[in-house]
Amino acid sequence: MLAEQRYARIAIAGIVFVTAGIWSLLGWQALHGGVPAHHILHRADMPAISNWWGALLIPLLTWYLVRRMKPRATRRPKLVLASFAAGALVGTAQAVTFFTGHEAITSNIVLSLFVLALFVPIYRAECVLGFILAMTVPFGAVLPTAFAAVMATAGVILYRATRLVFTRSRGLLARGR
Numbered sequence: 001m002l003a004e005q006r007y008a009r010i011a012i013a014g015i016v017f018v019t020a021g022i023w024s025l026l027g028w029q030a031l032h033g034g035v036p037a038h039h040i041l042h043r044a045d046m047p048a049i050s051n052w053w054g055a056l057l058i059p060l061l062t063w064y065l066v067r068r069m070k071p072r073a074t075r076r077p078k079l080v081l082a083s084f085a086a087g088a089l090v091g092t093a094q095a096v097t098f099f100t101g102h103e104a105i106t107s108n109i110v111l112s113l114f115v116l117a118l119f120v121p122i123y124r125a126e127c128v129l130g131f132i133l134a135m136t137v138p139f140g141a142v143l144p145t146a147f148a149a150v151m152a153t154a155g156v157i158l159y160r161a162t163r164l165v166f167t168r169s170r171g172l173l174a175r176g177r
């Protein structure tokens with residue numbers, strides 16, 4: 001019970017911190033040239049999505065994902081923290097490579113996520129939250145959330161399909177002996 005109470009306090013503090021962070025970022029952007037909007041697929045002929053949506057999306061998404069990670073976080077907090085950091089690192093790497101003009105590296109990061117998803121559960125809430133928060137500053141909240149949803153869906157399919165194939169293969173090999 002103590003671990004759950006401690007997690008609840010940390011979760012509330014985290015949600016408040018993220019909410020204050022996104023609202024501060026949007027306030028700063030509004031006072032320094034306006035809140036940017038980002039075109040879908042980085043194409044000017046596609047609709048633009050304002051970063052203002054982050055004021056609503058990021059706090060709600062953080063609340064939801066923090067609730068989803070609670071069972072793992074109370075049992076294995078260091079693993080959850082490491083997974084969050086890994087998601088944030090991948091998001092940061094993608095943002096940096098994209099904005100420095102290294103789109104090939106950005107694409108390779110995405111492809112490596114598909115390979116990683118075969119062996120690591122990249123779809124977990126802590127990975128997704130770290131990724132989205134890292135990508136929110138440069139890209140706003142909506143586009144990283146949409147990308148993370150696609151990658152998390154692909155990740156769960158790949159991860160579970162791999163487990164299923166290995167389990168079935170092991171069972172067939174055991175029967176053949």
